Amino acid sequence: xxxxxxxxxxxxxxxxxxxxxxxxxxxxxxxxxxxxxxxxxxxxxxxxxxxxxxxxxxxxxxxxxxxxxxxxxxxxxxxxxxxxxxxxxxxxxxxxxxxxxxxxxxxxxxx
Amino acid sequence: xxxxxxxxxxxxxxxxxxxxxxxxxxxxxxxxxxxxxxxxxxxxxxxxxxxxxxxxxxxxxxxxxxxxxxxxxxxxxxxxxxxxxxxxxxxxxxxxxxxxxxxxxxxxxxxxxxx
Numbered sequence: 093x094x095x096x097x098x099x100x101x102x103x104x105x106x107x108x109x110x111x112x113x114x115x116x117x118x119x120x121x122x123x124x125x126x127x128x129x130x131x132x133x134x135x136x137x138x139x140x141x142x143x144x145x146x147x148x149x150x151x152x153x154x155x156x157x158x159x160x161x162x163x164x165x166x167x168x169x170x171x172x173x174x175x176x177x178x179x180x181x182x183x184x185x186x187x188x189x190x191x192x193x194x195x196x197x198x199x200x201x202x203x
Numbered sequence: 204x205x206x207x208x209x210x211x212x213x214x215x216x217x218x219x220x221x222x223x224x225x226x227x228x229x230x231x232x233x234x235x236x237x238x239x240x241x242x243x244x245x246x247x248x249x250x251x252x253x254x255x256x257x258x259x260x261x262x263x264x265x266x267x268x269x270x271x272x273x274x275x276x277x278x279x280x281x282x283x284x285x286x287x288x289x290x291x292x293x294x295x296x297x298x299x300x301x302x303x304x305x306x307x308x309x310x311x312x313x314x315x316x317x318x
Contacts (some may be wrong), residue, residue, distance in 0.1 A: 193246045195243070
């Protein structure tokens with residue numbers, strides 16, 4: 093089967109660091125994505141991991157462990173504008189037929 | 204190219220009516236996906252096309268739903284005999300598949316309200 097799990101909600105304060113975890117089970121594996129979605133808007137691409145390890149992109153980093161079926165998104169120096177839903181997604185099988193999403197983690201950043 | 208565009212942005216319809224949504228993908232992208240998203244949930248996959256061929260449909264896609272991509276460019280999603288449970292955001296995404304997967308880019312979505 094295919095399943096992607098992530099926490100429903102997280103809270104943090106401005107300037108802090110937050111880690112959003114994601115575990116996945118897919119019939120094949122062809123990459124793990126993180127998207128950001130503000131309320132009422134479309135998801136926007138943040139990061140893509142296909143090999144194990146940490147990918148850093150400015151304040152955002154994403155980590156992947158294929159053997160553990162685990163990823164996390166690390167957000168540093170949090171800003172109020174980072175309040176959004178963060179979606180973990182993976183292609184459904186080796187052919188990458190469809191991007192399967194988790195339910196999203198709603199992050200609330202307070203001052 | 205300004206990205207993936209969807210039309211209309213909002214649609215209110217009465218139960219039992221048919222509705223059709225349009226998606227224009229990024230021009231060089233050969234794959235086009237339709238998703239449905241309800242409040243507090245992640246996008247749920249409905250169907251996808253590679254060029255004009257519809258390659259996969261989710262079990263979520265009932266017989267009332269049909270999608271086309273006749274020339275391998277824009278796509279339409281039609282819902283017949285709408286029900287209140289069809290109220291959701293319908294998202295379209297496109298990607299450029301060349302034997303390896305890249306990220307999918309999303310349109311702004313069409314918010315459907317069935318009254």
